[in-house]
Amino acid sequence: MATVEHTEQAAGGSSDDGVRRRDFINIAAVSFAGVGAAATLYPLINQMNPSADVLALASIEVDVSKIQAGQAIKTIWRKQPIFIRNLTPQEIQAANAVPLSSLRDPQTLAERTKPGKANWLITLGVCTHLGCVPLGAAEGENRGEYGGYFCPCHGSHYDTAARVRKGPAPLNLQVPEYEFKSDTVVQIG
Numbered sequence: 001m002a003t004v005e006h007t008e009q010a011a012g013g014s015s016d017d018g019v020r021r022r023d024f025i026n027i028a029a030v031s032f033a034g035v036g037a038a039a040t041l042y043p044l045i046n047q048m049n050p051s052a053d054v055l056a057l058a059s060i061e062v063d064v065s066k067i068q069a070g071q072a073i074k075t076i077w078r079k080q081p082i083f084i085r086n087l088t089p090q091e092i093q094a095a096n097a098v099p100l101s102s103l104r105d106p107q108t109l110a111e112r113t114k115p116g117k118a119n120w121l122i123t124l125g126v127c128t129h130l131g132c133v134p135l136g137a138a139e140g141e142n143r144g145e146y147g148g149y150f151c152p153c154h155g156s157h158y159d160t161a162a163r164v165r166k167g168p169a170p171l172n173l174q175v176p177e178y179e180f181k182s183d184t185v186v187q188i189g
Contacts, residue, residue: 059189061181064120072137074125077188081125082176083137083149084186087160091147092118095161105172109161112175120180122188123162123173127151134158134173149173 060077064084067073072085087095092109100106113121125133132153135141144150144157146165151158156167163172178188 059187061185061187063185065184069119071139074137077176081133081137082188083121083123083125083162083173085121085137085162087119087121089119091160094147095159095163098159098161098163104164104170107161107163107172112161112163112172114178114180117180120186121160121162122178122186123175126174127153127156127169128164128171128173129154129156129167129169 058078060075062073062075062084064073064086067084067086069086070088070091072083075082075084095109100108109118109121112123113119125137127134129151130153132151134149134151134156136143136149136158142150142152144166146157146159148158148160148162148165150156151167151169154168156169157165158169158173159165161172162175164170176188178186181187
């Protein structure tokens with residue numbers, strides 16, 4: 001029996017050492033595979049981040065001093081149209097007169113504008129039905145039955161507060177994050 005033990009030790013140690021080496025090789029192989037998987041997945045996940053041109057437009061500043069009451073402009077932010085409308089007192093009154101119970105997506109005009117700036121309505125110019133660009137921002141365009149915006153793709157009508165009133169659109173036009181930097185400059189984003 002002494003001869004068997006002596007032979008095992010001469011061949012490289014006890015049988016416990018063989019298990020330890022095998023465990024180390026397994027751990028090293030799994031670690032190497034994990035690093036390889038991470039190195040492979042990083043470019044795939046990273047390509048889902050916004051491109052540099054989109055990040056450059058993370059926020060924009062717009063001078064609204066030349067927009068007269070009752071007029072609107074269309075600008076671009078993050079590759080999407082933005083409507084900026086200077087509401088007239090009559091449009092504000094019409095929006096405030098609508099009972100919230102009659103709205104599909106109930107919001108007051110005050111919830112959609114900034115305090116003290118109720119005449120400035122800023123929304124994404126993207127219909128909430130299927131993403132078409134509604135009409136009503138440019139001079140002479142169809143503003144729909146409620147004097148706001150009209151989506152020609154499927155017939156959604158928005159009122160002067162850009163709230164959906166008729167048609168298949170499920171929600172009001174979205175209001176992006178914005179703040180007034182001064183009385184005439186608004187920063188969107």
